[in-house]
Amino acid sequence: MLYFSRWKALAIVLTALVVCLCAVPNFFAEGTVKTWPKWAQRRLVLGLDLQGGSHILLEVDGNAVRKDKLNQIADDARRAMREARIRFTGGIAVRGDNVEVRVAEADTQGAISKLRELAQPVGGLAGASGQRTVEVTDAGGGLIRLSVPQAAITERMRQAVEQSIQIIEKRVNELGTVEPLIQRQGIDRILVQVPGLQDPSRLKEILGKTAKMDFRMVDPSVLPEQAQQGRLPPEDDLLMSAQTPKAPYVIKKQVLVSGADLTDAQPGFDSQRSGEPIVTFRFNTSGARKFAQATQENVGLPFAIVLDNEVISAPVIREPITGGSGQISGGFTVQQANDLAILLRAGALPAPLTIIEERTVGPGLGQDSIAAGELAAYVGAVLVIVFMTLTYRLFGLFANIAVAINVAMIFGVLSLLNATLTLPGIAGIVLTVGIAVDSNVLIYERIREEIHGGRNAISAIDAGFSRALATILDSNITTFIAAAVLFYIGTGPVRGFAVTLGIGIVTTVFTAFTVTRLIVAGWVRWKRPQTVPI
Amino acid sequence: MTHWIIIALAAFIVILTVLSVLGVIPSVRVVPDDTKFDFIRFRRISFPISAALSIVAISLYFVHGLNFGIDFRGGTLIEIQNKSGPADIAGLRSELGKLGFGDVQLQQFGGPSDVLIRIAEQPGGDQAQQAAVQKVRATLGDSVDYRRVEVVGPRVSSELLAYGTVGLMLAIVAILVYLWFRFEWQFALGAMIANVHDIVLTIGFMSVTQIDFDLTSIAALLTILGYSLNDTVVIYDRIREMLRRYKKMPMPDLLNASINSTLSRSIVTHVTVSLALLALLLFGGKAIHSFTATMMFGVVLVGTYTSIFIASPILIYLGVGSTRHGDESPPAKR
Numbered sequence: 082m083l084y085f086s087r088w089k090a091l092a093i094v095l096t097a098l099v100v101c102l103c104a105v106p107n108f109f110a111e112g113t114v115k116t117w118p119k120w121a122q123r124r125l126v127l128g129l130d131l132q133g134g135s136h137i138l139l140e141v142d143g144n145a146v147r148k149d150k151l152n153q154i155a156d157d158a159r160r161a162m163r164e165a166r167i168r169f170t171g172g173i174a175v176r177g178d179n180v181e182v183r184v185a186e187a188d189t190q191g192a193i194s195k196l197r198e199l200a201q202p203v204g205g206l207a208g209a210s211g212q213r214t215v216e217v218t219d220a221g222g223g224l225i226r227l228s229v230p231q232a233a234i235t236e237r238m239r240q241a242v243e244q245s246i247q248i249i250e251k252r253v254n255e256l257g258t259v260e261p262l263i264q265r266q267g268i269d270r271i272l273v274q275v276p277g278l279q280d281p282s283r284l285k286e287i288l289g290k291t292a293k294m295d296f297r298m299v300d301p302s303v304l305p306e307q308a309q310q311g312r313l314p315p316e317d318d319l320l321m322s323a324q325t326p327k328a329p330y331v332i333k334k335q336v337l338v339s340g341a342d343l344t345d346a347q348p349g350f351d352s353q354r355s356g357e358p359i360v361t362f363r364f365n366t367s368g369a370r371k372f373a374q375a376t377q378e379n380v381g382l383p384f385a386i387v388l389d390n391e392v393i394s395a396p397v398i399r400e401p402i403t404g405g406s407g408q409i410s411g412g413f414t415v416q417q418a419n420d421l422a423i424l425l426r427a428g429a430l431p432a433p434l435t436i437i438e439e440r441t442v443g444p445g446l447g448q449d450s451i452a453a454g455e456l457a458a459y460v461g462a463v464l465v466i467v468f469m470t471l472t473y474r475l476f477g478l479f480a481n482i483a484v485a486i487n488v489a490m491i492f493g494v495l496s497l498l499n500a501t502l503t504l505p506g507i508a509g510i511v512l513t514v515g516i517a518v519d520s521n522v523l524i525y526e527r528i529r530e531e532i533h534g535g536r537n538a539i540s541a542i543d544a545g546f547s548r549a550l551a552t553i554l555d556s557n558i559t560t561f562i563a564a565a566v567l568f569y570i571g572t573g574p575v576r577g578f579a580v581t582l583g584i585g586i587v588t589t590v591f592t593a594f595t596v597t598r599l600i601v602a603g604w605v606r607w608k609r610p611q612t613v614p615i
Numbered sequence: 616m617t618h619w620i621i622i623a624l625a626a627f628i629v630i631l632t633v634l635s636v637l638g639v640i641p642s643v644r645v646v647p648d649d650t651k652f653d654f655i656r657f658r659r660i661s662f663p664i665s666a667a668l669s670i671v672a673i674s675l676y677f678v679h680g681l682n683f684g685i686d687f688r689g690g691t692l693i694e695i696q697n698k699s700g701p702a703d704i705a706g707l708r709s710e711l712g713k714l715g716f717g718d719v720q721l722q723q724f725g726g727p728s729d730v731l732i733r734i735a736e737q738p739g740g741d742q743a744q745q746a747a748v749q750k751v752r753a754t755l756g757d758s759v760d761y762r763r764v765e766v767v768g769p770r771v772s773s774e775l776l777a778y779g780t781v782g783l784m785l786a787i788v789a790i791l792v793y794l795w796f797r798f799e800w801q802f803a804l805g806a807m808i809a810n811v812h813d814i815v816l817t818i819g820f821m822s823v824t825q826i827d828f829d830l831t832s833i834a835a836l837l838t839i840l841g842y843s844l845n846d847t848v849v850i851y852d853r854i855r856e857m858l859r860r861y862k863k864m865p866m867p868d869l870l871n872a873s874i875n876s877t878l879s880r881s882i883v884t885h886v887t888v889s890l891a892l893l894a895l896l897l898f899g900g901k902a903i904h905s906f907t908a909t910m911m912f913g914v915v916l917v918g919t920y921t922s923i924f925i926a927s928p929i930l931i932y933l934g935v936g937s938t939r940h941g942d943e944s945p946p947a948k949r
Contacts, residue, residue, distance in 0.1 A: 567833075571834065
């Protein structure tokens with residue numbers, strides 16, 4: 082147990098050294114490290130609880146996605162029936178999870194074959210499941226039922242989450258934050274982590290808006306008051322204004338141009354009138370054409386700019402707008418105009434998002450936590466070192482060296498993995514200091530026992546190591562299992578604890594098997610001791 | 616300033632090390648070499664005590680319950696710091712009381728200007744929780760610094776609770792399976808009883824102190840589990856070794872010898888872990904206070920006691936070593 086070949090000793094020293102060196106970038110300022118070669122840039126990332134920031138978990142509204150999908154199918158069915166000149170006697174409506182089409186009984190077969198054309202393979206051309214996006218069944222009596230299989234809904238959901246992530250990325254990046262993290266979680270969730278935000282209100286505001294913008298006509302034939310009393314024509318919507326005091330508007334359902342046709346939106350100030358903040362926008366070619374045509378046909382009539390089912394403004398069309406650009410004024414503040422421009426540029430979310438979890442730590446608390454963690458680490462280390470020195474003297478020194486190397490290696494591995502350091506993570510490291518000496522204690526106590534049992538110094542040391550190492554392995558695996566489970570179930574700070582605990586166990590076992598043994602072996606070779614001073 | 620303290624401490628450690636290595640300072644012996652304490656006979660006292668304590672802990676759990684934090688109950692937690700001197704908690708309470716949140720708890724947290732506000736989960740799903748935070752921000756305005764805001768919606772909280780519970784079970788099962796492979800089933804069973812004992816007592820502790828029970832508590836429980844088992848495994852390892860070596864020794868003597876020969880290690884290790892935890896408890900900040908306090912109780916008080924007084928003596932009842940005398944196989948050497 083005490084003999085190391087030259088190469089083996091060299092390999093151990095090199096491994097420990099390289100892993101320790103991986104921690105070096107953490108001691109330099111971020112700007113300095115950035116100028117280094119890429120492989121040398123790996124470093125610890127401070128968790129949100131230490132550097133401050135917001136952790137926001139969003140959920141995509143699955144019901145809205147399903148409803149959207151069904152409405153779209155109803156629209157498609159209506160168009161298909163019109164094209165095929167089949168009269169749908171009972172109308173086309175969404176009922177529960179189905180779209181129902183009622184036609185004259187004689188037309189049923191024709192209608193079914195026409196409606197089947199709407200169905201596409203799930204997952205596009207690459208989708209190999211053989212399932213279709215729409216299933217058409219004959220319910221008898223001229224009633225045709227169109228249903229969407231679960232696979233198609235799931236697929237649509239996946240697309241919606243993916244689109245949402247892209248749009249959120251655009252929106253968050255526009256806020257000028259440093260290194261936001263945006264990732265999918267589970268089936269329908271999106272995690273957004275933004276470090277270093279003092280007040281996440283604006284971030285939440287920007288994340289929470291669907292930003293679905295439409296240009297639609299106001300219906301002048303119905304007064305809003307009449308509509309509020311229930312006389313709302315089926316082709317109209319009754320919408321409220323975005324500004325307070327809330328005012329009702331009767332707006333046609335038909336969309337002239339949608340926000341999807343926007344290519345650009347910028348905040349600005351109204352140069353002609355009051356100088357109030359506005360948002361200017363520009364359409365793409367098809368949007369410009371549609372807008373020009375619509376404004377030509379409706380000169381003198383009011384139209385409405387509708388954002389997330391609220392009327393932002395309803396100006397009267399004074400002349401045809403053919404240039405493909407325009408401006409929105411709605412009594413904005415400068416920040417509102419800025420945010421609206423960001424939202425319009427990034428595009429609309431496919432479905433509303435709900436914030437289901439938020440954890441924000443201010444930079445002040447983060448600083449305090451770092452200071453507290455550092456202090457606890459120093460105090461803990463000093464207490465343990467002093468105790469070990471007093472208990473085992475020379476071997477205590479060996480243990481302290483091994484633990485110091487151990488801690489340096491933990492930082493090295495954490496940096497290598499670009500792991501996140503949290504306050505519980507620091508606690509995990511401090512705890513590892515307390516635990517790492519255990520492997521040394523096990524070895525030393527075993528050596529003492531062997532001496533007590535009548536062995537000479539060198540044979541006792543040898544036996545002590547070989548017997549204790551098996552125990553060290555056994556006992557550390559149990560803790561490692563606990564750490565692994567914790568890593569799996571935990572999030573954020575708790576996961577940080579699991580990471581440092583787990584890595585700490587691995588490095589502890591490594592140092593016990595190699596570094597401590599190497600130190601003691603070196604000492605034995607040098608001193609050829611007759612007695613062991615422990 | 617900090618640098619000087621670190622340098623002074625480093626110098627102190629170097630001097631201490633040199634002095635003790637040279638033998639000027641005598642080494643501290645925690646446990647004298649030949650301790651022969653009869654731990655096994657002590658089971659007649661320790662088992663009833665443990666049973667009684669477990670019953671107390673369980674009834675506490677049912678009477679007092681646990682102080683579930685927002686992780687598991689949902690709701691909002693806001694830590695504020697008054698910008699101008701000490702916070703007026705009574706004033707804050709009446710102001711926030713007007714917002715109609717139902718259960719609002721205020722608590723001084725750390726310094727006199729720090730206040731922790733807890734708002735129970737609001738009816739109306741996830742949006743309602745966000746609306747509550749906005750109302751608080753609107754009420755308190757800029758006179759305070761928002762140090763921490765945590766909002767957990769109803770669905771996330773129930774998921775976290777399920778994850779936590781499942782995780783704890785999973786850890787116990789995984790560790791048991793491991794022990795079963797490494798040792799015999801009696802050892803795995805003994806360790807499991809010890810495990811449950813640890814968890815029950817720690818939950819009793821959390822119930823008495825009404826420490827926040829949240830995700831970090833689950834982390835603390837899992838760590839306690841890991842370390843208590845770590846200790847148990849060290850003693851079990853020794854018992855297994857002794858079983859192989861001394862085929863004729865009566866079980867109680869063998870168990871006693873195993874515990875006594877690892878006693879010094881148990882105590883030294885527990886001192887070092889306690890020192891590390893003590894540092895965390897005193898200086899690690901209030902954010903992890905409940906975490907370290909729970910761990911201190913579980914690892915230091917319960918863990919050691921369990922491995923020595925419960926996990927080992929119980930092996931007698933589980934029939935470990937009862938078949939040894941008929942064993943014809945040659946002594947295995949590890």
